[in-house]
Amino acid sequence: MTAEPTRFPAPDADWHAFLAGTVDGSLAAARGHLATLKDGTARTTAQVLELWGEGDLALARASSVAHLLAEVHPDPDLRAAAEERAQAAEDLDTERGLDHALWQVLAATGADGLDADDARLRERVLRDFRRSGVDRPEDERDRLRTLAQRCTELGLEFARNIREGARSIRVRPEQLVGLPDDFRAEHPADGDGLVTLTTEYPDLLPVRTYAHDAGVRAALTGEYLRIGWPQNAPVLAELLRLRQERATLLGYPDWPTYDAEVKMIGSGEAIGEFVERLDALTAEPSRRDVDVLLTRFRADDPQAAAVTPADSLYYDQVVRREQYDVDAQEVRTYFRYDAVRTGVLDTVARLLDLTFTRVEAPTWHPDVEVYDVESDGERLGRVYLDMHPRPGKFNHAAQFPLVPGVAGRHLPEGVLVCNFSTGTLEHDDVLTFFHEIGHLVHEIVGGGQRWARFAGVATEWDFVEAPSQLLEEWAWDPDVLRSFATDADGTPVPADLVARMRAADAFGRGAWTRRQLNFTALSYGLHAAPPEDLDAYTAEIDDRFGPYAPLEDTHQSSGFGHLQEYGSAYYTYLWSLVIAKDLRTAFGDDLMDPEVGRRYREAVLAPGGTADAADLVERFLGRPTTFDAFEGWLTARG
Structure with a gap:
């Protein structure tokens, strides 16, 4: 029972x-x-x-x-x-x-x-x-045990310093020019006449995207890139060193080689080859995108020497508004949180033949919503949505497993943890919502296995992002968006606006992918040969991959939370994206085709970890995956 x-x-x-x-x-x-x-x-x-x-x-x-x-x-x-x-x-x-x-x-x-x-x-x-290393001599097993335990301690400390390390700046109200009216209304001046802006996403992303004041953008972005510093610098240095020692004791040349052995990619050397292949694919598209941003930046500031992370989102939306007629502030009026939540759940339910039913149940915070997931009259599992920021809470977006689904024993349970505004959302937030719900339904639909080891999101780690990245495609479909994206008067998002959004999305893909490649190369390189100076090595990666000029006196690696969980495997995001773009081809022109959706559910999601990911993909596509769809997506022009 x-x-x-x-x-x-x-x-x-x-x-x-x-x-x-x-x-x-x-x-x-x-x-x-x-x-x-x-x-x-x-x-x-x-x-x-x-x-x-x-x-x-x-x-x-x-x-x-x-x-x-x-x-x-x-x-x-x-x-x-x-x-x-x-x-x-x-x-x-x-x-x-051991x-x-x-x-x-x-x-x-x-x-x-x-x-x-x-x-x-x-x-x-x-x-x-x-x-x-269980077959190693006892003294080596003792050392491996000590190393593993210390790595766990360091990983938890690294994550805690990021989670609890939110920073802030204070600015004058007039420095918020360009930000949406609702944002400014939610950020009144204090008794000193100043407004506090934090590095939490509901503040950070609007400021980086809309604030006309370059100094404010730079100040808040700089604080964000100093999260976890200086505390995490020695923590990360020790973690990298001990991972290297563990790999060496186990007979591997480095941590990436050890880690990749059980992933789709197969070897640490293959990660390096993947980086080189993407370097060749993205260099020119990225240069082209950044040149457009810099040209527009110099129209405002003729002395501008380079585009930094503090400028990239702002000038990206300026270019989209001026060259593609897409105003991000207009777009966000169609994405009210409550409607987005309902729309995302409804879309996924229709696609995968599921039902989400709201239930009342106690949780750790009043904001958390609880839903039972059913299909064909049978309850498959339960999900929890913890979607808004609060002090001390995990400050990114992720799906956390709660109960592994074991047939006849336990229904699977999963938790979606995000940090969205309770008001209107950016379209990027909608993409994130679809992405993370992909992990959540994988956890539930992939439950019900004989063994907990294979339940839910239990495929190779470098495949787990592919189903979520695939679901992002639904956030671009005009019919899907019109089903829930409405303004305050209930008017659906216009089809021509969605068409312009899609055209504008093609702009910037090179720079976006190159930025992901930067993170991939940093994750891999830090582990392949742990450097003495983390900031100096980060600067080397920035110099090679860019695509943006770094801000001075920032310490990206100290706040790079994926270094704790993903280790050397941040390449997972781009590796999975290649697969996701290929999976998309099976849906043709109708993303809501129920037959394809159900087949995808049964072939890719339902098996959990009972089969290799490459076999799941081939079972669904009828062939092995290729780079073709990804390359076409990367080079498409709006």
Whole structure:
């Protein structure tokens, strides 16, 4: 019988008791299952895998709850307690991976007679043991254990410094010229006659996009690029060094080689080759885009020497307005948060044959909305939407797993964590919403597996972004947008405006992709050969890839949160984008074709991690993926 969804306490209840009961209880259960495996009892392979799966499920449950609450709970003491338990969950995962006796139990099993899922689980577990170093001498295992535990500590600290490191500037009200009226109304002057602007997204993005005052743009962008500094500089340096030591002890030349072994890309060397291929593809389109921005910048300031990150969004929207007749402030009037939320959910529901039903249930904050997901009269799982910023909350956008879906045991649960305004949104926010809902439905539709290991977003890590990047396409479809994008009077977004938005979108793709390549090269290079001077190395990457001139006295790597989670694998975003553009070709001219949508759901999302991503893609497309659609998208002109 499937367990009921998670029962959170009321916001003002004893969350420490909930945390202890849920996380500590699950960790104790996981330890118990692992101890049973080593008790000397003779067991069949199926029995061994069953006990392993029970431990996997308990550990996943503990880790998911702890990591989520460490990022979203409004009480800083509870967040700290959750972070300690997230560390404990990671430590237990490290311990089991280095447990020689446990490894011997799994290694003694045989593959004969196993079905595909059981055989895949056994192979993956034995692979994990090998990659943890369980077969190394005891002194090396002890060192690897210490390294893994310290890397977890450093990763949590790195993320915490970013999450809690919001900065701000204060400006005069007249310096907000260019910003939307609703933004200015929400930012009144204080008793000193000054307005506070923070580096949180609902302030940062409008300021970078609309503020006429270049000094304000530069000041706030500069503060954003100093988030996590100086605290994170030594944290990141140590994390990079210890990852390198772990890889070397395990017999790999560097961390990217170790990390990429279990991803689609296959090797660290292939990451470097991917960077070089994209370098060749993006250099000219990027140069062309930046030249357009700089020319327009110099019309305002003849002394302008280069476009910086403080200028890029502003002049991008100026060019779109003047050359493509797309006014971002007009566009945003059609994207009111409540309507966008409903429209995104409805679109995904129609496409994938799902139903989202709002339910009342206690959560960690009153802003959080809860929905049950159903299909064909059956409840598939539950999702939570935590969509608006607050102090101490995770300050980007991400999907957090909460409960892995295991057939007959637990329905999958996932949490969408974003930082959108409660009023009107930018079109980029709508893209982000579609992107993140892609992860969320993957978590739910891919649940219901036999093993927690394969539930939800459990494919190779460099594929997980592809389904989300594919869903961004629906944020550009005129019929989809007209179904929910309306102004205050209820008038749908005009078709000709959407057509102009689509034409304008082709402008800037080169620079945008080149900026992603910058992050990709930084992520890879920092890990391939950890530098002595992080800022100096970042400057080298900026000099080669740009596409924008860096702001002085900024420290991008200290606030680059993906270095903790993705490590050397930020290439994932561009790698997955290549696949996403290819997946898009299957929908032809009708993005809402229910037959293709259902086929996509069943072929790509529903299997979770039970098959290799390349096989899932080929199953859907009828052929292996290629670069062709991506190259066509990159070079298209508006």
